[in-house]
Amino acid sequence: QVQLVDSGGGSVQAGGSLRLACAASGLTYSAHCMAWFRQTTGKERERVAYWNRYAGSMFADSVKGRFTISQDNAKNTLYLQMNSLKPEDTGMYYCAAARTSLCSLDSRNYLYWGQGTQVTVSS
Numbered sequence: 743q744v745q746l747v748d749s750g751g752g753s754v755q756a757g758g759s760l761r762l763a764c765a766a767s768g769l770t771y772s773a774h775c776m777a778w779f780r781q782t783t784g785k786e787r788e789r790v791a792y793w794n795r796y797a798g799s800m801f802a803d804s805v806k807g808r809f810t811i812s813q814d815n816a817k818n819t820l821y822l823q824m825n826s827l828k829p830e831d832t833g834m835y836y837c838a839a840a841r842t843s844l845c846s847l848d849s850r851n852y853l854y855w856g857q858g859t860q861v862t863v864s865s
Contacts, residue, residue, distance in 0.1 A: 744768035744854045746837050751859030754827055758863070762822040764837030764856055771813070771820055775845035777852065778822050780833040780861075787836065787849045791822055794843045805831070827863045834858045 750762040764776065777792035790802045791809055799811040808826045813819070824831065838852035846852070 744839070746839060746854055746856035748835065748837050748856035748859040750821075751835060751861045753862040753864065756828055756863055756865050758827050759823070759825045760827065760861060762824065762835055762837075762859060762861075764820045764822070766818045766820075766839065769839060769854070771818060771839065772815070773843060775840035775843050775852075776820050777838050777840070777845065779836045779838055779849055779852075780831075781836065781858075782833040789847055789849070790835075792845045793820065794845055796843060797845070800845070824861070827861075829863045829865045832861060832863050834860050 745767045747765040752760055772795050775794045777789050779787040780790045781787045790805050791811055793799045793811045801809055810823045812821045836858045837856040839854040840851055841853045
């Protein structure tokens with residue numbers, strides 16, 4: 743059974759940092775495109791970062807230069823390091839795994855989802 747567990751969210755002031763974790767079980771993340779989506783009230787989920795073994799990490803323009811992705815193969819876990827956080831980064835963050843290593847902008851192409859972790863950035 744595949745499971746993704748999101749953790750690491752919290753409340754910080756603008757300029758602060760958080761590190762989100764996506765712990766995978768039942769799949770080897772390196773065989774999939776792994777992504778983080780952000781959702782805010784009334785809006786569709788927006789992909790903010792993704793990773794696959796071929797292209798490495800890619801980021802939405804809104805977070806480029808502030809977010810990075812790292813991996814811990816031993817723990818089968820990916821991390822999203824978020825620095826210089828802004829109030830507009832506020833939202834529920836979901837880790838997701840696509841069926842293959844191909845990455846898509848469309849959230850419907852991601853087969854597995856974590857439960858989400860809330861990030862709140864105050865000004």
